[in-house]
Amino acid sequence: MENVNDLLVKPEYKGTGIYKNIYHKVEYHELNLPEELSEQFNSWIGWFWDNFYNPEDFDHLAHYDHGRKLAIKLKEFVGDKHKVFYDRDEILANNWKVYFEKGEKVRMHGAFQEAEEWYLKAIELEPKDPKLYFNLGTVCIDQKKFDEAILAFEFCLELNPEHAGAYNNMGLAYSEMDEYHLAIKYLIMALKYTDDEDTKATIYSNIGLKYYTLENYHEATKYYDHSLRLRPNDLETLLYAAFSYKFSSKFEKAKNAFIKLIELEPENSEHYYDLAIIEFENYGNIRECFQLLEKAIEINPNDPAAYYNLAEGHLNNEEPDAVIKVFLRAVENGPELTEYFHHKGILFEPEIDFLKVREALKIAASKGDEKAAKWLRENHEHIKLHFKKGDFAYRYFMGKAHGDSRSNLKLLKFEKNKST
Numbered sequence: 001m002e003n004v005n006d007l008l009v010k011p012e013y014k015g016t017g018i019y020k021n022i023y024h025k026v027e028y029h030e031l032n033l034p035e036e037l038s039e040q041f042n043s044w045i046g047w048f049w050d051n052f053y054n055p056e057d058f059d060h061l062a063h064y065d066h067g068r069k070l071a072i073k074l075k076e077f078v079g080d081k082h083k084v085f086y087d088r089d090e091i092l093a094n095n096w097k098v099y100f101e102k103g104e105k106v107r108m109h110g111a112f113q114e115a116e117e118w119y120l121k122a123i124e125l126e127p128k129d130p131k132l133y134f135n136l137g138t139v140c141i142d143q144k145k146f147d148e149a150i151l152a153f154e155f156c157l158e159l160n161p162e163h164a165g166a167y168n169n170m171g172l173a174y175s176e177m178d179e180y181h182l183a184i185k186y187l188i189m190a191l192k193y194t195d196d197e198d199t200k201a202t203i204y205s206n207i208g209l210k211y212y213t214l215e216n217y218h219e220a221t222k223y224y225d226h227s228l229r230l231r232p233n234d235l236e237t238l239l240y241a242a243f244s245y246k247f248s249s250k251f252e253k254a255k256n257a258f259i260k261l262i263e264l265e266p267e268n269s270e271h272y273y274d275l276a277i278i279e280f281e282n283y284g285n286i287r288e289c290f291q292l293l294e295k296a297i298e299i300n301p302n303d304p305a306a307y308y309n310l311a312e313g314h315l316n317n318e319e320p321d322a323v324i325k326v327f328l329r330a331v332e333n334g335p336e337l338t339e340y341f342h343h344k345g346i347l348f349e350p351e352i353d354f355l356k357v358r359e360a361l362k363i364a365a366s367k368g369d370e371k372a373a374k375w376l377r378e379n380h381e382h383i384k385l386h387f388k389k390g391d392f393a394y395r396y397f398m399g400k401a402h403g404d405s406r407s408n409l410k411l412l413k414f415e416k417n418k419s420t
């Protein structure tokens with residue numbers, strides 16, 4: 001039977017136990033302990049042993065805290081001479097992992113400043129571990145301390161020049177500082193040391209986004225292509241890729257990307273709207289454009305841009321009465337949806353019958369469209385008193401009162417063509 005006087009503190013858990021060999025459980029009768037306390041102590045030993053082959057996953061700090069509480073109880077039975085208890089500071093000072101894990105825990109709860117302090121304490125004890133500098137840099141990014149983050153990642157890379165995560169996070173830090181060319185440089189370095197395909201897809205997408213932000217759409221498409229080959233259904237990448245294709249005149253690829261987005265997110269009205277614009281602006285497919293905008297409105301009846309673009313499409317297709325109908329549909333779904341109609345003056349284009357506009361404005365005003373009501377209050381009586389309905393001066397004043405110089409110019413052109 002093991003002599004109680006021979007039981008020593010296990011070096012790496014100094015102050016939290018009284019056994020020297022984890023293969024031997026301590027029986028309560030050996031120490032003359034209460035059975036409940038002995039069982040708790042054996043459970044604590046088993047906790048460590050259960051994680052013996054997975055040390056990276058082992059919660060050292062929780063193990064210490066639990067063991068310390070047991071040690072206080074054990075001290076009552078075996079005394080100080082068996083070294084069952086040491087001060088917490090003495091234990092922490094000899095175990096950088098405890099500092100590190102404390103930092104990890106508080107960071108998970110959003111205490112970034114406190115986490116930074118724990119990482120710095122760990123680095124004092126273990127200045128050669130690149131992981132500590134990497135975590136320090138990451139928690140500095142969390143606090144928007146980008147200069148300090150970059151310095152930490154540089155220390156990490158001095159210790160491990162192939163640390164893909166450090167290159168990647170340096171790229172993110174430079175990106176937050178609007179240093180996009182430097183961001184791209186370090187993200188490309190991260191690619192060099194990354195084998196995981198999913199991680200590569202993310203980095204390619206991030207590089208594409210930096211070029212997109214720089215309005216270098218042609219270069220952006222190259223990296224989005226790489227990312228989509230590895231992860232073809234990534235929604236964010238597909239969306240930015242679609243606009244990059246569009247802005248670099250790769251219209252067919254843009255169209256296909258928006259179609260793919262609709263397949264993946266059929267209830268997202270914005271994808272139908274974006275595809276409608278491509279169909280109209282780049283292919284001249286006005287009917288397809290109408291169908292897509294109608295679908296966008298069906299999915300989201302509260303999208304003012306969809307109503308306006310549908311109305312503008314009808315105007316360009318020489319269907320002025322349809323413009324009024326779309327306006328009234330917007331009014332029915334909420335008077336606030338008519339903002340674009342008032343702001344851009346589409347109702348006051350010369351091709352549209354002003355009498356119908358006036359009636360539509362009256363309906364809008366009765367349903368709570370304040371801009372329509374205001375226009376009618378400020379302009380209707382004055383126009384009625386001074387001009388005949390339908391003549392050029394009446395219509396010109398109507399455009400001028402609305403403050404829409406574009407409409408005025410179109411009116412002048414319209415009247416000129418009519419007179420020749």
